[in-house]
Amino acid sequence: MPIVRRDYSLTGQDGRLAVEKGLAGAEWYRSALPRKRLKELMQRRDGPAIRDTLLWFVALGATGGLAWHFWGSWWAVPFFAAYGVLYGSASDSRWHECGHGTAFRTRWMNDAVYQLACFMVLREPTVWRWSHTRHHTDTLIVGRDPEIAAQRPPNIVGLLLNLFAIKSGLATLKKVLLHTTGRLEAEEATYIPEAERGRVYRVARVWVLVYAAVIAACVYWGTLLPAMLVGLPSFYGAWLLLVFGLTQHAGLAEDVLDHRLNCRTVYMNPLFRFLYLNMNYHVEHHMFPMVPYHALPALHADMKADTPPPYPGVCAAYREIIPALLRQAKDPNWFVQRNLPADAKPFVARASAVPAE
């Protein structure tokens, strides 16, 4: 079979084809749950998120404080390693959940933690709110979803560079500088409404001021320490974000309208679930994004008979992901086909998808 190289840009041919085929803004499969039960699961509370945010802040304070204390000795290394993960990786799930508005019941708390987490994970708040909206509308629809992390064929070197956000982080900083001039990239203009663009430019200018202050502090005190605590952790602490993030969709079907086929749910230990805010329940999250993170395990229990088996752990997920990506590097048409349980409601194809083996 000839290799079909897809055009993942939002302004290209595959995006237009997706619209023509009815894949854009389409109706997705949802597991049948009684309305009453769904209402229970959707209930918002401040308690869990206040607890988890305070724990996160305490952990950041403790590891950052100890890293500062031991600065100049090798003892600082493990504390910076932990601080980096809490800053550059755990912020990803806080960005995500607060961006959905589901972490806290109280709106301003979601907004405040969202803005902070965005800065830490290097995701511009307005840009990513809109790109993530598109990701939920058109999950892994080629030419429509701006957040497909492992495109086909996968850029393995690029993915490895993103273990320390080298490719993604530098690309973001370049965009931030562009945004300070009051301009967007062409692709961003396809999903950020006109009325929202002022916010993009204002926040970019605030970020540049913060980075300038950090750099000034480094120069003034003649030490890299300020940057090691603010700014650089977005890079050296990003690795766990990628490790977790690739489990979401990498190697799975594109151009299908069923999240059971293009998302993974992976069981994780309590520490990982704290860092990831239960985003490992990714099938459930995509199917019912209004269910807050603290209710996702219960939602999973309710719908698991209708979904493919979850992966028993991160290692099990990667035993599939790594060979899948290596295979897609040679055969971009291939993808991991998830099997639904015998009793699950079937997926009814609404448009032609990339053929599997």
Add this chain to the structure above:
Amino acid sequence: MSQWIQACRADAIDPEDVMRFDHGGRTFAIYRSADDSYYATDGLCTHEQVHLAEGFIMDGIIECPMHNGRFDYRTGEAKGAPVCVDLKTYPVKVEAGMVFIDLG
């Protein structure tokens, strides 16, 4: 000119919940607030045309089930991104245990 259409039984909607009502090729959302007041809006989110009747209600707000876009269902006001366009609202009355909406 008023055009009152019978939508549903008042007790068919739980307190602080929403129900879909289709009529004449159009779809609407009928709401019952926590204090037993009834409201009606267009049934599709103004962002991506998703049925709001599958969404989440809390404190006078309907949240779209797809992107968590929020509207005040009492006034139709869009409360923040990704929803930018207000929802159209319709007058509602309850008579003899039935909810009516005015499509006039």
